[in-house]
C-alpha cells in the first residue's frame with residue numbers, strides 16, 4: 607500500500623476550491639503512453655498550471671496499472687526537472703465502475719478516483735459512491751461521483767442516450783455520498799462523434815451542435831454554491847486535425863465536438879474540471895499520419911512520435927491558456 611503523498615502527487619480539494627473561486631477550470635487529460643505523459647507535463651510546467659492526469663479502465667488494460675502509477679510518479683519528478691519546484695499533479699481514476707477498482711487505485715497511489723454509478727438506480731448510485739468515499743477519505747483521497755448520463759462511447763463506457771442531471775437531486779446526492787466533486791450531464795458527450803449531423807445546425811458551412819444546458823448548470827450552482835462541478839466528454843474535435851487525418855489516408859466521418867466558447871463559458875462557473883481525451887488522440891493521430899505520408903521511408907518510432915508529442919503539447923497548452931484559463935494558477939511556482 608502506497609500513499610499518493612509519498613509520490614509527490616496532490617488530491618483535487620485545494621485546486622478545485624481555488625478554481626471555483628477564481629472562475630477557471632483544471633484540465634483533466636487522459637493518458638496511456640509515455641509521449642502523452644511527457645506532453646501533458648511539459649504543457650503544465652510551461653503554463654504553470656495544475657493538472658489532472660487521468661487513467662481510464664481501458665488505459666489500465668492497455669498500459670498496465672502498475673506502469674501508469676510509476677509514470678505518474680515520474681511525471682512529478684519530470685516536472686521538477688523541468689524547473690517547476692511545486693508541481694500540482696493529480697493522478698485520477700476516470701470512470702471507476704466498482705468499489706474494488708477504486709480501492710485498488712487508492713492503495714497503489716492514486717490521489718483521486720471517480721466512482722461512476724450513474725447507470726445505476728439512484729439509491730444504488732448513492733450507496734456505491736458512499737462506500738468509495740468512506741474508504742478514500744481515510745487516506746485523504748478525493749472522490750468524484752456522477753449524476754445523470756452522458757451519451758457517447760469512451761473506452762468501455764457507453765450509453766445510447768443522455769439524461770440530463772436533475773437539479774432537484776444534487777443536494778441529497780452530494781450530502782449523502784460525501785463526494786468531493788460531481789460530474790453532471792448537461793449535453794456534453796464522450797468520444798469524437800458526439801453528435802449526428804441531424805442534431806446540428808449548419809452555420810457558415812460548419813455543423814454546430816446543440817448548446818450545453820447552461821440553465822441546468824446554473825440551477826445546480828444555485829443548489830450547491832461553490833461545490834466543484836465536473837464536465838466529461840468535453841473535447842472540441844478540432845476540424846483541422848480531423849481534416850489532416852482524412853487528407854493523409856484516414857476516414858473520420860462526421861466527427862463533431864463541443865465548441866470551445868461553450869467550455870470557456872462553463873469554466874467561469876462552478877465547473878472546475880474539464881475532461882479532454884479525444885482531442886489528444888486526434889492530435890497524435892493527425893501528426894503521425896502526416897509524418898508517415900510525407901516520409902514514407904521512416905520506420906523509427908521516434909521519427910513520428912516526436913511530431914505527435916509536439917502536436918499534443920500544442921493542443922494541451924491551447925486548452926490551458928485559451929479555454930480553461932488555468933495558466934499561472936499554481937499555488938507556488
Ligand SMILES: [Zn+2]
Pocket residue numbers: 701760796838839881
Ligand atoms: Zn467520462
